[in-house]
Structure formats: structure tokens, C-alpha cells
Amino acid sequence: MEETNENVEASSRIYEVAYLLSSNISEEEIPVVYGNLKDLIINLGGEIISDEMPKMIPLSYTMTKVVQNIRSKFTSAFFGWVKFEMKSEKVLELKKKLDLDPNLIRFLILKTVKENTIAAKRFVYRDSKRKMPIIKKEDQNETSLPIDKEEIDKEIDAMVA
Amino acid sequence: MKQDYFSANNIKYIDYKDIDILKRFLNPNGKIMSHKRTGLTAKNQRALALAVKNARFMGLLPFVAR
Structure with a gap:
């Protein structure tokens, strides 16, 4: 019920993007990629609520991604997430841009709530x-x-x- | 009356990142336990299933475990 009221008032929603960064990126470059992603969200009119730095995690299963006709396998990746408020039309643009990002193995865009959910x-x-x-x-x-x-x-x- | 885990702990939003909590609702093969075994409300069981599936996609939980 509260969510529908928020939609009427501001026409913006709370979203969360979870992403896995390729383990081929070196540790020093992670803050750069992470910063670029946040800038991308801000440029699309998003307001960042909370986020977490990408951390190296072992994956539960191997993932594959094809970049420029090269199939690469991943058993570990940097996992990070950003929670932000954004207009619902802009999220589709964000998705299109993330689709083209070669650094991301995969990502997940979710609707969520403003409160800390952990x-x-x-x-x-x-x-x-x-x-x-x-x-x-x-x-x-x-x-x-x-x-x-x-x-x-x-x-x-x-x-x- | 017996309360379910999430309402007893006052968890309103089941987060896919909270693997420690999600893992207690998986069997050794990594399958989601049935509604009968978890004792969750129908609403929370659906939210749990969604959270587990999101966690699996992000590689936090396995699709199949030995």
C-alpha cells in the first residue's frame, strides 16, 4: 500500500542493482569501475541511497560470458550492489547501458524498499x-x-x- | 500459535544477499524446502523462493549442490 502511494507522489521508485565484475580486472581498477557505475546512475537522474564496494567472492557455479567472440569462464568474481531512487522510465536506459558493459559478468535490477533490508x-x-x-x-x-x-x-x- | 521465522525476527523484506538466513531453508542438495517443513506463511514462502532464485542467479547460492 505504501509503495503505491509513493508512486503517485514522486513517480520514482527504489531500485537495487547487484552486479558481478569480471575477475580479470585487477584489484586497483575496481574502485574506477565502481565509480563509473555510480556516475552512470547519477547521470540518469538517480539518487544513491546505499551501496557496497565490490568484494571478491567465490561463485557457487561457473559462469560464462562471451565478449568479442571469446568465451571466458569465471569461478570467482567481484560482487557489489547499489541501492538508489530513480524514475521508472530511466531504469530501462540503465539496463541497456549495463548490457553493453564488458566488465560485468551479469547484473540484476530489483525493485526494493528504502529501509536497510539486511x-x-x-x-x-x-x-x-x-x-x-x-x-x-x-x-x-x-x-x-x-x-x-x-x-x-x-x-x-x-x-x- | 507458532510464528514463522521471518515474522518472529521482525524481517519485513527478505533480502537475497542474506545467504546465512536463506541457507537454513535449503536442503543439502540446495533445493528450497517445502512449505510444510519451513513453517512459513504463504506470503513469506513466496518471498523466500524469490530471494533464493535471485541469489542463485548472482552466484551466491548454488542451483545444484552435491
Whole structure:
């Protein structure tokens, strides 16, 4: 519901481009390619919200890309992403330009939300599940304790008498 | 009532980059677990499937694992 309201007001949407840069690029050139990509988005009227520097990751499977009739195989690549706000017509232009980029193995354009989507809290569910029975046991102990004392007192009285 | 993983952890948007979370919903072959096993709501199960498929395309998760 919120998303549709945003569309009516500004006619721009939040997008995210994830990309894999070819591992043939040297480590020093990465910031240059990364900068060019950000400039491209800004030139198309995009506002960058958040991004991450391309990092070398091992790929889960080998990918191939044909550039100038040469098929190259990749088992690792630099993975990076940029989140930005852009008018929906401009995104098609961005896609066409990215299609021509020889540095990119592949990329993915997604509609997303402005908030940070990477969950900070992890494994909370399991912890809360474990704590639940412990709390119940404590409650039971508290209620049973005063009864125990009275019984002990009676027992002591009986012993003294 | 049992809550599903994402609503219990207050995750509104299932991100394809969060491989640690996505991996717990895959079986050893890399297939997405069934709705029955995950215990997710229908909405979250669909969002999970999409996130896993996006992650696979970007090489973060395997299409087939041994």
C-alpha cells in the first residue's frame, strides 16, 4: 500500500542493482569501475541511497560470458550492489547501458524498499524458544517455595515437641 | 500459535544477499524446502523462493549442490 502511494507522489521508485565484475580486472581498477557505475546512475537522474564496494567472492557455479567472440569462464568474481531512487522510465536506459558493459559478468535490477533490508539480528528465534521453558520453571519454584517453608516449620515443631 | 521465522525476527523484506538466513531453508542438495517443513506463511514462502532464485542467479547460492 505504501509503495503505491509513493508512486503517485514522486513517480520514482527504489531500485537495487547487484552486479558481478569480471575477475580479470585487477584489484586497483575496481574502485574506477565502481565509480563509473555510480556516475552512470547519477547521470540518469538517480539518487544513491546505499551501496557496497565490490568484494571478491567465490561463485557457487561457473559462469560464462562471451565478449568479442571469446568465451571466458569465471569461478570467482567481484560482487557489489547499489541501492538508489530513480524514475521508472530511466531504469530501462540503465539496463541497456549495463548490457553493453564488458566488465560485468551479469547484473540484476530489483525493485526494493528504502529501509536497510539486511537483518541485523540473527538466531533470535531459537534463543527466545529456549528461554521460554526456563521462565515457566522459575514461576513454579516461587509458588512452591512458601509452601515448603510452612511444611518445614511444622516438621521442626513436631521434632521439638 | 507458532510464528514463522521471518515474522518472529521482525524481517519485513527478505533480502537475497542474506545467504546465512536463506541457507537454513535449503536442503543439502540446495533445493528450497517445502512449505510444510519451513513453517512459513504463504506470503513469506513466496518471498523466500524469490530471494533464493535471485541469489542463485548472482552466484551466491548454488542451483545444484552435491
